Amino acid sequence: MMAPALEFDRVSRDFALPDGRLYRALDQISFAISAGSFVAIAGPSGCGKSTLLNIAAGLLTPSSGRVHVDGEPVDGLNRSATYMFQQDALLPWKTVRDNVALGLTLSGVTRAEAHARADAWLARVGLAAFAAHYPSQLSGGMRKRVTMAQNWIIDRGMLLMDEPFSALDVHTRLRMETELLALWESRSADQPPPRLRRSAVASANAESLALQETGGQASQAGGDRETGGRAFQASRDRKTIVFVTHDLEEAIALADEVVVLSAGPAAHVVARHPVTLDRPRDLMELRTSEAFVDLYRALWVVLREEVIRSQRSAEATRG
Amino acid sequence: MGDPEARDASRTTIAFWQMAVGLCALSLWQGLVALKLLDPFFVSRPTAIAQRIAIWVIDGSLWRHLAATLEESLLGLVLGAAAGISLGFLLGRSPVLARVFDPYIKMLNAVPRVVLAPLFLLWFGLGIWSKVALALTLVFFVMFFNTYQGVRDAERVLIDNVRMLGATERQLVRHVLIPSALTWIFSSLQTSLGFAMVGAVVGEYLGATRGLGYVISQAEGTFDTTGVFAGMTVLGLVVVIVSAGVTRLERWLLRWKG
Known part of the structure; x- marks a missing residue:
């Protein structure tokens, strides 16, 4: 166990x-x-x-x-663990890209690599076009998305x-x-x-759903229905x-x-x-x-x- | 934000009215003297003042004095900032030290700087260093209080977040505390610069061989009101120009504030 x-x-x-x-x-x-x-x-x-x-x-x-x-x-x-706070916790003096990359740069990842990975994450949350913006230039929802990327990029359990x-x-x-x-x-x-x-036109409408379900969920579908919610182990x-x-x-x-x-x-x-x-x-x-x-x-x-x-x-x- | 064209229009309108106010005041001054309602011996007149400034520009004496004042101000600003920021950071990070030093800092800050000027003259002589010292004492406290505030007021959640993301104590200082303090420091740049110039000019006024303060005090000594007003005008113009530059610098440094 x-x-x-x-x-x-x-x-x-x-x-x-x-x-x-x-x-x-x-x-x-x-x-x-x-x-x-x-x-x-x-x-x-x-x-x-x-x-x-x-x-x-x-x-x-x-x-x-x-x-x-x-x-x-x-x-x-x-x-x-990482921690997503109730208040805004992005560093206002760092760009969106630098904020997302922060956890990586703190642990010694090179700037170039950290930026590349941050950009990939920004694309994933539909904010690729906002990498060079500062948090104050983003809406509340967009800032939350940056925060998600910031937390997810360092991949703690x-x-x-x-x-x-x-x-x-x-x-x-x-x-x-x-x-x-x-x-x-x-x-x-x-x-x-x-x-x-990925959302096709993230920059045009960043508030739109960046991650969209395209239906079906491969491995977990069918089979385990009798266990209800547990199906998704x-x-x-x-x-x-x-x-x-x-x-x-x-x-x-x-x-x-x-x-x-x-x-x-x-x-x-x-x-x-x-x-x-x-x-x-x-x-x-x-x-x-x-x-x-x-x-x-x-x-x-x-x-x-x-x-x-x-x-x-x-x-x-x-x- | 708004429409840039509308903003430009309003900027020209403002500039127009700024000029209009200045010209009205100067015309009124000139007119009252011409009508003999004011005695030029006491208040001089705008044309005479302009003439005097032109003479200073042509014979080059203006640049010599202006350079001295600017040099003292700048040195005072840089040294005062260095000292104020260092101590502000130290005390901001250590609550115990802050409490120990608190009464002394309050006492020193309560001393009117003018009473220090003669002391500085005695200690550092008639040259630039007595003026630098005076400018420094003025700048120091502005910078100290702002840095202290900035370090203390660094938002708890920013610190916690950066720590959770894996920051060491040094990284915390570098990524959160210094930038947080810098925003306070930059916002006080305008005030500090003004204080630095006040310090330099007051120092020159009380005993010097060069500088705008010296020019004004010499003119006062001979009841040359035109010279006094000319010196004051130059000083005012310089402050306006320099502070416009500082505003632009500040806007660039704090561009993330959006």
């Missing part, structure tokens, strides 16, 4: 309040995420989802408990995502979610998968994705499993629910399918309680 890609072992985290008391954000969180799976962590605002993700990244240390990555305890930064699309409008967001799944479901990170083709080539969101719909639409955290303080895991929807998923249609609605209803019952609790405690502190 392989060690899980990421494992929280009774992780708690306290923060010092201005008056000197301790605020317990996370309390005794334990769960494991297997390699190559896509797990969404949902919970009411302020429940400590981001804190948990920062602990997984090694940007924060737990007050007690431990985090294991591929069976090894995390010491310092989690070097198996794990991608941590902290509400990466929450600042986007609904339609751009749907497009980004689709592109994320397309990237993730493609097996090898460096080869554009056969069922994806977690592959070792695929990244492990931990996706934090407060949006239950987004969590179900994207993930293999939804972990629901309770309202803070002392947030803990209140539910873990597998999402057995077939892959690849058509996000345009998924949300109205019966299976999706059933799942949503089942999980919303749990999450609703926590949202109400978090609102009540917010009002209590205000009053």
Whole structure:
């Protein structure tokens, strides 16, 4: 049995309040995420989802408990992961190309090679024409795409995502979610998968879907139907994705499993629910399918309680 | 952005009104003196001032003085920036040092620079170095505070992102902290340059053998108001020209701000 890609072992985290008391954000969180799976962590605002993700990244240390990555305890930064932040994290003084190439140049890849590979990735996310632009000259959706390329180019096994699309409008967001799944479901990170083709006129309409499904999914089709969502087996080539969101719909639409955290303080895991929807998923249609609605209803019952609790405690502190 | 033609049109309109305002003020000045409502002994008159400047240009004395002032300003700017940026970076990276030095920096910054001028004259003599020192003390604090701010305010998420992408501590400084500080430093270039020139001119005014400040103080010594105004005019023109150049440089350096 392989060690899980990421494992929280009774992780708690306290923060010092201005008056000197301790605020317990996370309390005794334990769960494991297997390699190559896509797990969404949902919970009411302020429940400590981001804190948990920062602990997984090694940007924060737990007050007690431990985090294991591929069976090894995390010491310092989690070097198996990249992190897609909620805010814009592109360096504003670097061009789009240099931003995408950054992870490579930092690790000593020559400038020429890093640029060549960055250009290939920019083509893949439909932004080839914007390589020499600065982030401030791009739309929010385009910047997210650059960020995806920046994270994907260095090909680490794990991608941590902290509400990466929450600042986007609904339609751009749907497009980004689709592109994320397309990237993730493609097996090898460096080869554009056969069922994806590049947008022909990326420069003319960069906001248009850069990666489009051309139907059919070769190896996984047919056969394994009886196992439902499991048909699309977690592959070792695929990244492990931990996706934090407060949006239950987004969590179900994207993930293999939804972990629901309770309202803070002392947030803990209140539910873990597998999402057995077939892959690849058509996000345009998924949300109205019966299976999706059933799942949503089942999980919303749990999450609703926590949202109400978090609102009540917010009002209590205000009053 | 907008239509470039419309922008050009508005630029010409602005330029026209800028000229109009200047000409009106000068005509009013000249007219009031001609009507004997103002005494030229106290306020001189625009034509006399222009004449004086022309004489300075022709006999070459203007260039000698201007060169001295610019040299002192530039040296003050470069040295002040070097010192301010270094210390700003050091304290910005080390909260402990920052807290130790904080009261001293505040005290020193509170000292009006004019009172230092005689000291600098005593220490560095009548030559250019006393003026450079004065310009330096003015530039230093602007640069120091901006660098400090820039290093401290480097966005947390940029730092975290670059670290997650694999940056070492040195790479972090190079790719995030320095560029972040540079944006602050560049934005303060205009102010710093102005301060450098003020420092140089005040230094010359209080004791020198060359420079625009010296010219003005000599003229004042003989109640030569025309000379005083001519010196002030030259100084003003130089600042306008130089700052236009700095604006262009700044726009180029910070072109990524879009």
